Amino acid sequence: MLGKNRAIYPGEKVLLALSGGPASSSMLRQVQEGLSRETAKKLRFIPGIIYVDEGAVCGQSLAERGETLLQMETILQASGFPYHLAHLEEVFDLPSSILQRAPHNPAGPKNSYKEAVEGFIHQQRREEDGSPSLPERQIQEKLTEVSLRDVPRMEGLATPEARLLAAVRTEQLIQLFGSVKTLTAKEELLQTLRNHLILHTARTQEYSKVMMGDSCTRLAVKLLTNLSLGRGASLAMDTGFSDDRHGDVVVVRPMREYSAKEIAFYNHLFGVPTVFTPALDTKALEKASIHRVIERFLYGLQAEFPSTVSTVYRTGEKLSTTPGDAGPAAEPERCLLCLCALDTNVEDGSALQAILVSEQLSQQKLPAASPAGRGCCPGAEEKRGCCMNTTGPGADARANILSLLCYGCRLTIKDTICLESLPLYVRSEAERRKHRAAMKLEIQEFLLEDEAVTPGES
Amino acid sequence: MRRGSRGLGELGVWPGYSPSNPHSISPSSPTMPTTCSACSASPAALRRPKTGHALCRACFLAAFEEETHQAIVAGQLFRPGETVAIGASGGKDSTVLAHLLQLLDQRHGYGLRLLLLSVDEGIAGYRDASLAAVRRHQRRSGLPLHVVSYHQLYGWSMDRIARHLGPRNNCTFCGVFRRQALDRGALLMGADKIATGHNADDVAETVLMNFLRGDVGRLRRGAGAGPAGGEGAVPRCKPLRHAYEKEIVLYAYFQDLDYFSTECVYAPQAYRGYARALLKELEAARPSAVADLGHSGERLSLRSDLRMPSRGTCQRCGYVASQPLCKACVLLEGLDRGLPKLGIGKHRRLRDKLRDGQPLTQEERRRLGAPLIFCKLL
Numbered sequence: 099m100l101g102k103n104r105a106i107y108p109g110e111k112v113l114l115a116l117s118g119g120p121a122s123s124s125m126l127r128q129v130q131e132g133l134s135r136e137t138a139k140k141l142r143f144i145p146g147i148i149y150v151d152e153g154a155v156c157g158q159s160l161a162e163r164g165e166t167l168l169q170m171e172t173i174l175q176a177s178g179f180p181y182h183l184a185h186l187e188e189v190f191d192l193p194s195s196i197l198q199r200a201p202h203n204p205a206g207p208k209n210s211y212k213e214a215v216e217g218f219i220h221q222q223r224r225e226e227d228g229s230p231s232l233p234e235r236q237i238q239e240k241l242t243e244v245s246l247r248d249v250p251r252m253e254g255l256a257t258p259e260a261r262l263l264a265a266v267r268t269e270q271l272i273q274l275f276g277s278v279k280t281l282t283a284k285e286e287l288l289q290t291l292r293n294h295l296i297l298h299t300a301r302t303q304e305y306s307k308v309m310m311g312d313s314c315t316r317l318a319v320k321l322l323t324n325l326s327l328g329r330g331a332s333l334a335m336d337t338g339f340s341d342d343r344h345g346d347v348v349v350v351r352p353m354r355e356y357s358a359k360e361i362a363f364y365n366h367l368f369g370v371p372t373v374f375t376p377a378l379d380t381k382a383l384e385k386a387s388i389h390r391v392i393e394r395f396l397y398g399l400q401a402e403f404p405s406t407v408s409t410v411y412r413t414g415e416k417l418s419t420t421p422g423d424a425g426p427a428a429e430p431e432r433c434l435l436c437l438c439a440l441d442t443n444v445e446d447g448s449a450l451q452a453i454l455v456s457e458q459l460s461q462q463k464l465p466a467a468s469p470a471g472r473g474c475c476p477g478a479e480e481k482r483g484c485c486m487n488t489t490g491p492g493a494d495a496r497a498n499i500l501s502l503l504c505y506g507c508r509l510t511i512k513d514t515i516c517l518e519s520l521p522l523y524v525r526s527e528a529e530r531r532k533h534r535a536a537m538k539l540e541i542q543e544f545l546l547e548d549e550a551v552t553p554g555e556s
Numbered sequence: 557m558r559r560g561s562r563g564l565g566e567l568g569v570w571p572g573y574s575p576s577n578p579h580s581i582s583p584s585s586p587t588m589p590t591t592c593s594a595c596s597a598s599p600a601a602l603r604r605p606k607t608g609h610a611l612c613r614a615c616f617l618a619a620f621e622e623e624t625h626q627a628i629v630a631g632q633l634f635r636p637g638e639t640v641a642i643g644a645s646g647g648k649d650s651t652v653l654a655h656l657l658q659l660l661d662q663r664h665g666y667g668l669r670l671l672l673l674s675v676d677e678g679i680a681g682y683r684d685a686s687l688a689a690v691r692r693h694q695r696r697s698g699l700p701l702h703v704v705s706y707h708q709l710y711g712w713s714m715d716r717i718a719r720h721l722g723p724r725n726n727c728t729f730c731g732v733f734r735r736q737a738l739d740r741g742a743l744l745m746g747a748d749k750i751a752t753g754h755n756a757d758d759v760a761e762t763v764l765m766n767f768l769r770g771d772v773g774r775l776r777r778g779a780g781a782g783p784a785g786g787e788g789a790v791p792r793c794k795p796l797r798h799a800y801e802k803e804i805v806l807y808a809y810f811q812d813l814d815y816f817s818t819e820c821v822y823a824p825q826a827y828r829g830y831a832r833a834l835l836k837e838l839e840a841a842r843p844s845a846v847a848d849l850g851h852s853g854e855r856l857s858l859r860s861d862l863r864m865p866s867r868g869t870c871q872r873c874g875y876v877a878s879q880p881l882c883k884a885c886v887l888l889e890g891l892d893r894g895l896p897k898l899g900i901g902k903h904r905r906l907r908d909k910l911r912d913g914q915p916l917t918q919e920e921r922r923r924l925g926a927p928l929i930f931c932k933l934l
Contacts, residue, residue, distance in 0.1 A: 388842055416859055457607055
């Protein structure tokens, strides 16, 4: 799969996203096998692993989280690759540059794939006398670096200040997810935040690729789920082999051709260790979220029509990443949260227009009453500053953020009651974009576009 | 969703979907009376499924009519002076459509000449009852009515087809035949356009179904979410395609419109039933899912290097077709030869054999659906 797509060049640093589940554990085992092979088909990149602890959101106590982490650590250490343990709480400390698409690294490999592989093999042969080969040496270095780096974090938790900070962040996280009304929106928000965290780790540790362990079955479910969430425009990017919406870091999905059953058999036959962690929707009601509904439906239909999952997957393969009506604009506007191209331009006769019209006709001009009871934002003396209001500064902030989002993310944020509990980097990036848009509006008449230069403009 | 355990004779019931009352309206909250959010004056009589707002009867009717009007205008569905044939089945969608089009044409002056066009598939107990509803509507509205029947056009009625084909795959025949029947009827009446009552739920189901079946050709054509379709001989439009099914029922209820509401007897075995059940569950999880699916369907972008069916004409009847023979001709050929499954499933090699006049083996005839007794005689 990797050879066919020629996405990963030799010597590149690749981050494996491990969730402890069967698919990503199987992916880890395959990477280990691939690297240790002596044949020409040997994998030639430098792996690292990241595990994100989401226990706070899923309602696990500290003790349970510690247990899971211990189990994960055994697996991670046994793999021999450098690993990073991240807690979802760290999301609150991310820089707002996460939400900006970085330009594709120009210092990337300039030669073609074949030349790069040949060059790498020559380099390896040269070093074969005595010293360990390049990637192994690098791995050793990285391992010592990282283990030094990780230990302070663990040790740092021993100090009371660090423990207090961790507790505060956990509280903030629980409050954020508490202010999201529906399970569907919670799952979406969790995925977005997790992706941002992984991206941040990849950027700071200089990984140019991230490998996700999505299986064929999971991708089929994801396709239908995203359709139902209104994300039809970005289906190809969410489920394709390579996803380059962030610019410098590319997300690849090497396990996409394997169904969940195949992975289960592989894990059983080859003794791949997995760790079970409860997710947001474990033990939830059947109709609680769109993800659950689709998953149950697809599995049920698959039992009757065995080709369902593969048909949906193949249909997904036929999608393209460029929007059908892409204008000549060089850089389309991107959604604030998911960084896909915005699909909210209102076209005549479209479903979006119909929704807006319905909303308009179903209510009067803005109701002036503020909600009874205390506002949810601390620090707002009267209720006017609270973001729950539909008038006043709170409403502006909400309208501002909504205008920067794609259709799917809008639905997620609409289900979020208190916008103030969103992490700082989201809000500051939203502010920055708003200022930039206002700036552009002011100087609109003086800007020269590429194709439309009207004569007589100063 | 395990249907294997049920017997063949039982017409299965989809979870959450009861044939006796397929359009159940959830009552508005009985505890606290709320005021209408649009006029803030009268008490609310209902809660809109589409947006969740509480509205009084007058405001809801006004909003629904206005939304349909805006959809017609924004989508540029009609031009003044056109003759529009409304596909009238007697069910809720087409009754509301006919009522609305007449009302809006008078109110906003579209300048249209409206007609009712009905199709009689020949399903006893279902179609004759719904045709009676159409005739009642016609008498009340004064619009001219024309009925085309399968038996007239093709020599086969749906009941007869179902006897030969079995309980499944009937919708394929009915759908293909109906499309041609509507076109021919429209041409006979001199209509420029056909208006059908497809609603947002239909569109959403179509998007889901096309994805489940991998039908990229239909997905490219907007997955049913796009506006006017030019595939048949007569252009079509769906003025109600953004209206939720439940809202259509609410409108009919509050306007006291008379329609016929029973499921077609052959429908429970159709594949669309799965998509419909899924949609009901999605709507329960998130009410805006119906509109979201419509939005997704519009914004799907397919790779440009895919092989797409091209538009040609049928060699036998001259209708629009992407293959040498149009689907209706293939289906009819199968029925006439006693091989009803000829048009269902992939039997290209066998079709080619037939076309070339070669005889088929007994096994091949059985696969194409020939009744066993004929196989024995041969």
